[in-house]
Amino acid sequence: MSNQVYEQFILEGRELLQRIGDVLITLEETGGDSLLLNELFRQVHTLKGNSGLFDLPAMTRLLHAAEDLLSQIRDGQFDYDPQTADLLLESMDIVSMMFDQLEGSGQIEFDTIQQAEDKTKAIRSRLSEGAIEQKVEEPQPKGLTKELLPLNTIPEAIRMGAVREALEGKALHFIRYSPEPESFYKGEDPFFLVRQTPQMLWGKVYLREEVSDLGMIDIFRCMVDFELLTSSDIEGIKEHFKYVTDQIALVGLKPTELIIPVGTHNGGPVYGDFVAEARDYLRDGNLEVFRNAVRGLLELSAEGLYVASALRWIMLLIDYMPMSRAYIEALVMGIETLEPPQFDSIPEEVPRKEAKVTPPEELYKILIMQAKVLDTLKAERDPTTKEGKLKGVITSLDRALSSAGMDSALGEFRAMLQTVNVAHIEPLVSWIKKTTEVHHPETADKAPVLGPSSTEQVDAKPTEEERAVARPSGTEQGAIGKVLRVEEHRIDRLMNLIGELVVAKNSLPYLAQRAENLYGQPELAKELKGQYQVINRIAEEMHDAIMQVRMVPVSAVFQRFPRLVRDVSKRLNKKVRLHIEGEQTEADKNVIEALSEPLIHIIRNSLDHGIELPSQRVKEGKDEVATITIRARHEADQVLIEVSDDGCGIDIEKVKHKAYTRGLITEQQLDSLSEAEALNLIFLPGFSTLETASDLSGRGVGMDVVRTTVDSLGGTVRVSSVRGRGTTVSISLPLSMAVSHVLIVESGGRRYGIPMDTVVQTLRVHRDAIHWIKGRATTVIRQRVVTLLSLNELLDIDSQHLLNEEGEFAVVVLSVRGEMVGIMVDRFDETADIILKPLTGLLSMVGVFSGTAIMGDGSVLLILNPKELVYANRV
Amino acid sequence: MPIEFDNDTARLQDIVAVHEAEGLYEWLLGQSSPKVDLSGCKHLHTACLQLLMLFRPKIVAMPEDEDLKKALLMSTEA
Numbered sequence: 045m046s047n048q049v050y051e052q053f054i055l056e057g058r059e060l061l062q063r064i065g066d067v068l069i070t071l072e073e074t075g076g077d078s079l080l081l082n083e084l085f086r087q088v089h090t091l092k093g094n095s096g097l098f099d100l101p102a103m104t105r106l107l108h109a110a111e112d113l114l115s116q117i118r119d120g121q122f123d124y125d126p127q128t129a130d131l132l133l134e135s136m137d138i139v140s141m142m143f144d145q146l147e148g149s150g151q152i153e154f155d156t157i158q159q160a161e162d163k164t165k166a167i168r169s170r171l172s173e174g175a176i177e178q179k180v181e182e183p184q185p186k187g188l189t190k191e192l193l194p195l196n197t198i199p200e201a202i203r204m205g206a207v208r209e210a211l212e213g214k215a216l217h218f219i220r221y222s223p224e225p226e227s228f229y230k231g232e233d234p235f236f237l238v239r240q241t242p243q244m245l246w247g248k249v250y251l252r253e254e255v256s257d258l259g260m261i262d263i264f265r266c267m268v269d270f271e272l273l274t275s276s277d278i279e280g281i282k283e284h285f286k287y288v289t290d291q292i293a294l295v296g297l298k299p300t301e302l303i304i305p306v307g308t309h310n311g312g313p314v315y316g317d318f319v320a321e322a323r324d325y326l327r328d329g330n331l332e333v334f335r336n337a338v339r340g341l342l343e344l345s346a347e348g349l350y351v352a353s354a355l356r357w358i359m360l361l362i363d364y365m366p367m368s369r370a371y372i373e374a375l376v377m378g379i380e381t382l383e384p385p386q387f388d389s390i391p392e393e394v395p396r397k398e399a400k401v402t403p404p405e406e407l408y409k410i411l412i413m414q415a416k417v418l419d420t421l422k423a424e425r426d427p428t429t430k431e432g433k434l435k436g437v438i439t440s441l442d443r444a445l446s447s448a449g450m451d452s453a454l455g456e457f458r459a460m461l462q463t464v465n466v467a468h469i470e471p472l473v474s475w476i477k478k479t480t481e482v483h484h485p486e487t488a489d490k491a492p493v494l495g496p497s498s499t500e501q502v503d504a505k506p507t508e509e510e511r512a513v514a515r516p517s518g519t520e521q522g523a524i525g526k527v528l529r530v531e532e533h534r535i536d537r538l539m540n541l542i543g544e545l546v547v548a549k550n551s552l553p554y555l556a557q558r559a560e561n562l563y564g565q566p567e568l569a570k571e572l573k574g575q576y577q578v579i580n581r582i583a584e585e586m587h588d589a590i591m592q593v594r595m596v597p598v599s600a601v602f603q604r605f606p607r608l609v610r611d612v613s614k615r616l617n618k619k620v621r622l623h624i625e626g627e628q629t630e631a632d633k634n635v636i637e638a639l640s641e642p643l644i645h646i647i648r649n650s651l652d653h654g655i656e657l658p659s660q661r662v663k664e665g666k667d668e669v670a671t672i673t674i675r676a677r678h679e680a681d682q683v684l685i686e687v688s689d690d691g692c693g694i695d696i697e698k699v700k701h702k703a704y705t706r707g708l709i710t711e712q713q714l715d716s717l718s719e720a721e722a723l724n725l726i727f728l729p730g731f732s733t734l735e736t737a738s739d740l741s742g743r744g745v746g747m748d749v750v751r752t753t754v755d756s757l758g759g760t761v762r763v764s765s766v767r768g769r770g771t772t773v774s775i776s777l778p779l780s781m782a783v784s785h786v787l788i789v790e791s792g793g794r795r796y797g798i799p800m801d802t803v804v805q806t807l808r809v810h811r812d813a814i815h816w817i818k819g820r821a822t823t824v825i826r827q828r829v830v831t832l833l834s835l836n837e838l839l840d841i842d843s844q845h846l847l848n849e850e851g852e853f854a855v856v857v858l859s860v861r862g863e864m865v866g867i868m869v870d871r872f873d874e875t876a877d878i879i880l881k882p883l884t885g886l887l888s889m890v891g892v893f894s895g896t897a898i899m900g901d902g903s904v905l906l907i908l909n910p911k912e913l914v915y916a917n918r919v
Numbered sequence: 920m921p922i923e924f925d926n927d928t929a930r931l932q933d934i935v936a937v938h939e940a941e942g943l944y945e946w947l948l949g950q951s952s953p954k955v956d957l958s959g960c961k962h963l964h965t966a967c968l969q970l971l972m973l974f975r976p977k978i979v980a981m982p983e984d985e986d987l988k989k990a991l992l993m994s995t996e997a
Contacts, residue, residue: 261973
């Protein structure tokens with residue numbers, strides 16, 4: 045099995061698991077929605093099928109058990125209660141774990157297998173616990189139109205066997221199984237399924253489409269249909285084909301429908317006497333004599349005769365006298381008239397429905413049309429086409445006659461066909477001519493009106509439920525053409541290349557400068573600049589396009605929260621409703637992925653610390669069920685995500701006190717900290733307000749992880765809280781992290797980049813305007829006291845900052861975590877778009893730099909990380 | 920190997936799974952009058968079965984496995 049298939053399996057498996065998890069949660073909220081249950085069942089089934097391809101018995105067994113449980117839930121034998129939901133969710137967790145291990149080491153660990161086996165047992169025992177006695181409507185297989193069944197092509201011996209079984213009380217069913225074209229990809233083997241059909245009496249496989257070029261076929265697309273005859277009851281059939289109910293059409297058969305004498309009509313002894321005698325024997329009940337008479341006549345008749353066939357049937361039916369009396373009489377009549385036996389007169393227990401009768405006009409039209417086709421046939425040279433056309437004509441006539449309910453004409457037609465072949469079509473031509481005259485609309489009125497036939501009209505329409513089942517696969521098919529699944533690393537490679545292009549194009553302006561200054565070629569320089577503009581535009585558009593490709597909706601992260609909230613709130617005995625808004629908001633894949641962990645921490649914190657117990661909430665006059673809202677939206681080039689709850693809010697005094705006892709703030713700060721500042725204390729490492737550390741949060745790792753992650757993404761996190769009303773945590777992140785706009789500054793003879801999003805302004809500060817407060821340089825900017833830091837000092841560069849002729853320092857004012865800080869540098873340069881490459885290896889520990897970028901002239905620019913830079917100085 | 924290719928004859932052995940279809944297909948495309956020996960075959964996947972139906976190679980030996988033989992006979996007659 046190729047690696048690619050394996051990767052695909054894991055990829056798809058994860059998607060399926062995700063979807064299954066979602067549906068499980070939704071189901072719990074909405075109750076047993078049959079549509080959802082069906083979908084769930086199919087997903088689990090597909091996953092099981094896939095796992096079967098890769099020899100993962102533990103996974104397959106577990107999924108199989110889950111599937112059986114779902115099947116019973118779907119059938120209404122089980123309620124979908126929280127316990128069942130837990131069981132299923134836990135099972136899916138184990139499967140998910142297996143996927144992790146498969147992806148990691150390629151092997152499922154023994155422990156996990158053990159867990160899976162235990163879970164399988166748990167489900168199985170639950171299944172046997174006795175189901176609720178109440179059944180809902182199962183999806184019914186589609187019906188078949190009986191008239192079109194090729195029953196007469198079933199060998200006589202098999203039909204006889206079937207009729208015997210039917211007369212002994214068994215049900216007969218004709219099944220047409222049209223596996224969906226993609227079934228092989230789902231790990232199905234229709235032929236195997238067919239071979240395992242209970243009590244199969246006969247089966248046939250057909251190619252359902254014509255193939256013109258054998259070299260061009262898709263061999264993994266199922267192209268065959270199966271037709272089966274079985275004496276299994278309907279329950280057995282449904283059970284056997286339960287995964288493919290939508291691909292099955294079936295119809296119950298009466299024994300008479302299989303009693304079709306076939307053979308040539310001419311020749312053989314005279315049967316007139318026999319017919320009279322037979323009626324006497326039947327009337328008198330002389331069965332043995334009758335049997336001998338039949339046997340005698342049978343010996344005299346050639347095997348291939350129609351009459352011989354009828355006699356063989358009579359022989360069989362004698363064994364079932366008197367029940368079969370009417371059948372025999374009909375057959376005897378058939379021998380006399382050489383027409384198919386008319387079983388219409390036989391009383392049936394099943395109430396008949398009226399057959400649809402094709403109006404004579406319709407039939408007339410069909411006859412005329414087919415006659416025309418036959419005309420063209422004579423001119424046709426190619427034998428295959430000729431045969432095909434002839435078959436077509438025969439099928440349409442057969443169909444027309446059947447649906448018109450003209451059984452006798454149909455019998456005549458079929459008998460006539462015995463003599464027709466490609467070289468000899470005259471009988472067919474003359475038959476059409478004759479029949480056309482009889483059924484001419486003017487004369488047709490006088491034609492005997494045919495009574496309802498014995499055929500039972502079966503509803504061919506799929507039930508609502510089946511259609512619902514069939515639909516998802518249909519849409520999947522449609523989606524294949526529109527969505528391209530590309531591995532991430534390919535996109536990354538493309539992005540890197542485009543990034544390089546963006547950088548490479550920056551060398552053109554340098555080149556132009558050199559052409560002008562060094563080689564004195566202003567014309568060439570101008571042309572180069574012109575070309576640069578063109579390449580620049582294309583590169584920018586390419587960059588834009590690749591960023592679009594990398595955009596993912598936040599729902600990719602949000603979708604796991606319902607499960608999280610459900611599990612955690614249950615464990616804490618709290619009642620929580622999760623409300624999600626703006627799931628479709630898009631952002632770069634890396635941003636979205638990195639968001640997951642901080643959001644989980646925030647939600648856990650809300651659940652654990654924010655939301656009160658139901659009794660407490662009632663006491664406070666709040667709704668017993670708390671609400672957590674997650675909102676996502678775009679704001680300029682940022683994506684803003686808010687998590688708010690309606691819990692107890694943050695106790696600011698408690699926070700301050702805690703921070704004080706932990707030594708995070710001084711006694712002075714205890715009094716002087718503003719509310720907002722105090723709230724921000726929760727982001728400090730080692731902070732936790734809840735006395736007891738639960739296993740969820742409260743180990744003091746929560747919120748500082750949030751801040752660290754968000755910081756590393758170049759975003760900001762803010763918290764606001766109203767005592768008793770709730771807390772809101774807002775995270776704001778750049779949409780994409782690939783291209784950064786930086787301000788280039790010089791300091792200590794080197795160039796550094798500062799991300800533009802933190803730069804508030806650049807200004808010059810005269811050295812006299814610098815005031816020293818407690819050993820720190822400060823100045824007043826826009827009526828605010830701003831701390832000034834020296835970049836050289838921060839980077840341990842041993843030199844003073846340069847002053848310009850007026851004795852002014854160059855200061856970049858940054859906004860870091862809502863605070864204004866001035867950074868003194870030597871000189872401002874231009875701004876530039878750069879592709880930020882994070883530092884790797886040992887260098888990644890140097891926090892003051894967030895990465896490097898390569899400039900157009902090939903030099904490397906170090907990009908500063910303002911937050912680290914400023915805070916490294918504080919501690 | 921569930922399928923042994925021997926000049927113009929393919930011998931299908933035991934259980935011929937879905938992934939054998941590709942090899943069988945290539946082989947059938949390259950043969951002018953292919954022959955197939957099913958004597959040792961216990962089951963063949965639908966994908967392989969439909970290939971045999973499309974190419975109609977000469978079946979030189981039916982399966983010894985009675986069950987499969989029955990299933991194939993029923994399918995291929997008429």
